[in-house]
Amino acid sequence: MAGATGIASGSGALMGVSFEIKADAKEGVSPLSLQASLKDQDGKVLPSAVVAGSVTVSVGLLGDVNNDRLVDSGDAILVLRYAVRLITFTDAQKDLGDVNGDRSTDSGDAVLILRRAVKLIERFPREGAPKLAEGHGDLVPGAAFGEMKVFPQKGVEAQVMLDAGTYGADLTITYDASAYRTARVRPAEGVLLVSNADNPGEVHLSVARTEAAEPLALWIELEGAGQELSLRLTGNVFGGDGGPAGAVERLLDRPLTSSLSAAYPNPFNPSTTVRYALAQDGETRLTVYNLSGQVVRRLVSGRQQIGRYAVVWDGRDEAGRGVASGIYIARLDAGAVRQAQKMLLLK
Ligand SMILES: [Ca+2]
Numbered sequence: 001m002a003g004a005t006g007i008a009s010g011s012g013a014l015m016g017v018s019f020e021i022k023a024d025a026k027e028g029v030s031p032l033s034l035q036a037s038l039k040d041q042d043g044k045v046l047p048s049a050v051v052a053g054s055v056t057v058s059v060g061l062l063g064d065v066n067n068d069r070l071v072d073s074g075d076a077i078l079v080l081r082y083a084v085r086l087i088t089f090t091d092a093q094k095d096l097g098d099v100n101g102d103r104s105t106d107s108g109d110a111v112l113i114l115r116r117a118v119k120l121i122e123r124f125p126r127e128g129a130p131k132l133a134e135g136h137g138d139l140v141p142g143a144a145f146g147e148m149k150v151f152p153q154k155g156v157e158a159q160v161m162l163d164a165g166t167y168g169a170d171l172t173i174t175y176d177a178s179a180y181r182t183a184r185v186r187p188a189e190g191v192l193l194v195s196n197a198d199n200p201g202e203v204h205l206s207v208a209r210t211e212a213a214e215p216l217a218l219w220i221e222l223e224g225a226g227q228e229l230s231l232r233l234t235g236n237v238f239g240g241d242g243g244p245a246g247a248v249e250r251l252l253d254r255p256l257t258s259s260l261s262a263a264y265p266n267p268f269n270p271s272t273t274v275r276y277a278l279a280q281d282g283e284t285r286l287t288v289y290n291l292s293g294q295v296v297r298r299l300v301s302g303r304q305q306i307g308r309y310a311v312v313w314d315g316r317d318e319a320g321r322g323v324a325s326g327i328y329i330a331r332l333d334a335g336a337v338r339q340a341q342k343m344l345l346l347k
């Protein structure tokens, strides 16, 4: 190689060297050594510099992780299966699967492999393809919990919504394994979806699609019965260029049965806090009665939403007068649920 004529002293990169790997090259690590012969400004030969290193040769077609000489949705599926940890990849497969060259083999790459399989793109970013246009304006990829269906004593179905503009996602949903187990992740139309629920308390799901003009609803079915449902959604979402477009972290926490908790403090003076949970939106009444069944105080009366509530009773009646020491009953009426708790006022 020739090169550095005319450059005086100093340090820096003089040139780049590219190697073409022969078609019959052996897969694996090949040693590489560079020898530079250097001359000073008078043309005197200096001791030569030798740099030893190596290159890793991956033989195969970029994106063709199953090595069948085709880049198709079969490869995208394998990348998704790898992303949810259902299978392992060799180093060569990891490398061939990383079609956008970000050193991670994930749903972002599956998106690109799918797009190539349906001829939406001709080359991968690692092959020098120009950066892909998003095609959906300002849509920001994202994922969140959506609707929920509760089947008492049987289980729940929770919806994970991928926003429009989300072409791929690697997501983990964690839940209380003592109350629930994953029944399944429902297949969705028009997308590649792979899930792994081998570990109790968590389900991994990876998804890739070629079109993302619309949001996508995915349903996770959990079997079991609990007083409440607490789900955590974490992971990454990918845009149409296959690059990571954001990290996701969402919590869903809701009661599954309406209930009234014991008042605290109890006995009390001058006030106590009554807590209750609503599993459904609807007319809700929380009323304080005396032992004769007469209404002492209406603490809550009206429509309320699913959630957890705390109401303070200050020991006064509807007219604002302090009531006498004794036992009182707090009663919750919410839908079909009617529950009561005793409270003792001690003056
Ligand atoms: Ca293939």
Ligand SMILES: [Ca+2]
Residues within 6 Å of the ligand: 097, 098, 099, 100, 101, 102, 103, 104, 105, 106, 108, 109
């Ligand atoms: Ca990648």
